[in-house]
Amino acid sequence: MRQRTIASHFARAALGGMQRRGIDCSSLLQQSGIQSELLSEPRARIAPEQFARLIQLVWQQLDDEYMGFGHGPSKRGTFAMMCHALIHCRSLEKALARGLLFYGLFPDAPRLSLRREGDWARLSLDDSALRDPDHFLSECLLVIWHRLGSWLIGQRIRLEHATFSYDRPEHSGEYDLLFPCPILFNAETSSLLFHARYLSMPLLQDERTLKHFLERSPADLLARPDDGDSLSNQLRRLLSRDCNRWPDLDGVAEQMHISPQTLRRHLREEGTSFQGLKDQLRRDMAIYHLSRADLSLQQIAEQLGFSEPSAFHRAFKKWIGLTPGAYRAQEV
Numbered sequence: 001m002r003q004r005t006i007a008s009h010f011a012r013a014a015l016g017g018m019q020r021r022g023i024d025c026s027s028l029l030q031q032s033g034i035q036s037e038l039l040s041e042p043r044a045r046i047a048p049e050q051f052a053r054l055i056q057l058v059w060q061q062l063d064d065e066y067m068g069f070g071h072g073p074s075k076r077g078t079f080a081m082m083c084h085a086l087i088h089c090r091s092l093e094k095a096l097a098r099g100l101l102f103y104g105l106f107p108d109a110p111r112l113s114l115r116r117e118g119d120w121a122r123l124s125l126d127d128s129a130l131r132d133p134d135h136f137l138s139e140c141l142l143v144i145w146h147r148l149g150s151w152l153i154g155q156r157i158r159l160e161h162a163t164f165s166y167d168r169p170e171h172s173g174e175y176d177l178l179f180p181c182p183i184l185f186n187a188e189t190s191s192l193l194f195h196a197r198y199l200s201m202p203l204l205q206d207e208r209t210l211k212h213f214l215e216r217s218p219a220d221l222l223a224r225p226d227d228g229d230s231l232s233n234q235l236r237r238l239l240s241r242d243c244n245r246w247p248d249l250d251g252v253a254e255q256m257h258i259s260p261q262t263l264r265r266h267l268r269e270e271g272t273s274f275q276g277l278k279d280q281l282r283r284d285m286a287i288y289h290l291s292r293a294d295l296s297l298q299q300i301a302e303q304l305g306f307s308e309p310s311a312f313h314r315a316f317k318k319w320i321g322l323t324p325g326a327y328r329a330q331e332v
Contacts, residue, residue: 005045005284006223009171012039013136014051014058017068020131028057043321045287052216052223059219069137071129072108080214083148087210092153093199096123096145110141116196120160124191127165135166138190140222143178146192147221151213154204157194163187176271180233231266232277239281246305249274283319286312290328297324 011034015025029036032054038044059065064073082102089095096114103109111126123145127138142162150157159181168185175183179192205213238255239246252274253260267273282304289300301312316324 004048004177004280005287006048006051006177007171007174008039008041008044008046009134009174010136011046011051011054013134014054014067016134016136017064017066017131018058018062020068021062023061028054028061031057041321043319045283045320047287047291048223052219055219055222065218066110066137069130069132070108070110071131072106074106074109078106079144079218083210083214084207086152087203087205087207089203091199092149092201092203095152095203096149096199099145099148110137112141112145116199117193119196120193121196121199122191122193124189127190135164135169138164138166139178140218142190142192144218144221146179147224148218149198151221152203152205153198153201155201157198160193160195162192164190166190176232231263232270232272235263235267235274235277236281239278246278279315279319282315286316286324287320287327290324297328300324 011029015028018025018028026036029039033050034046034054038046055067058067059076062068062073063076064070065076065079066072066074082099085102086095086098089098093114100112100114103112110130113124113126115122115124123142125138125141127135130137132138146157146159159179161182161184162175162179163184165187166185172183172185234256235252238252247255249263250260253263256263258266264274267277285304286300289295289303295303297312298309301309304312306312306315313323313325316322316327320327
């Protein structure tokens with residue numbers, strides 16, 4: 001219930017390769033439990049499991065793990081074979097090097113490289129040859145390699161910064177879910193920078209855990225937002241512990257052992273606010289409950305701390321572009 005929802009932009013973007021080939025996407029949306037009307041509403045959100053299912057169906061339909069955005073296709077199973085090739089490496093550095101070497105055997109594969117820069121390591125992507133107007137595949141590749149590396153060593157690799165070779169996209173507000181770190185657009189290359197100490201860490205996974213991992217990955221890697229260690233993410237986790245009581249900013253600041261003024265300033269520096277984070281959490285909880293039939297609209301409003309259902313209706317329409325009733329009707 002506390003999982004972050006995913007912007008409708010990513011569902012639209014995921015279908016771009018199919019649409020360019022003139023393939024009807026309505027069946028895939030139906031199988032994913034996503035109403036096509038939601039994709040026409042920029043503010044709409046979908047559940048992570050719906051997005052993961054959509055990605056899997058696109059791969060099946062196209063037999064292409066690049067979803068039609070690469071210079072050439074990458075047949076289904078390629079990612080799994082790459083994982084089997086690296087799972088017995090002794091360190092993360094050797095595993096990543098072997099994985100990148102594996103993809104280097106395919107002439108049409110997007111080029112990724114890993115290099116050390118003093119105390120830092122940079123994973124870079126050459127996305128110049130991609131047919132990817134929404135930068136969807138570029139985002140996917142960097143997210144997958146970052147989260148694969150984190151899974152291999154059993155801990156989240158903290159990103160120091162991320163750079164992108166293109167202009168700031170309209171959906172850049174979603175990047176904190178993908179790359180929770182400082183971000184620079186219009187850079188020389190698209191890349192992720194992290195401390196080189198991670199490279200020497202041993203792999204904690206094996207063939208047994210890999211089998212389970214591959215049952216849903218890499219789709220699951222893409223659908224699971226990165227709850228990084230920023231103050232806004234810490235605050236979201238704190239608020240979600242008891243969603244039946246919504247503390248005010250002063251109460252939260254006291255729990256975090258900082259002053260309200262300091263909390264406001266740090267959130268402002270991260271481009272958000274206390275009220276904005278509460279609204280995001282309420283929005284995601286509302287979508288969770290509306291996709292099920294266990295609570296009435298009035299009960300959902302009460303759980304989210306609204307004094308009356310009409311206030312919940314107004315807030316949800318502002319967040320999503322649809323009323324709660326209309327959203328629930330599309331989920332049925």
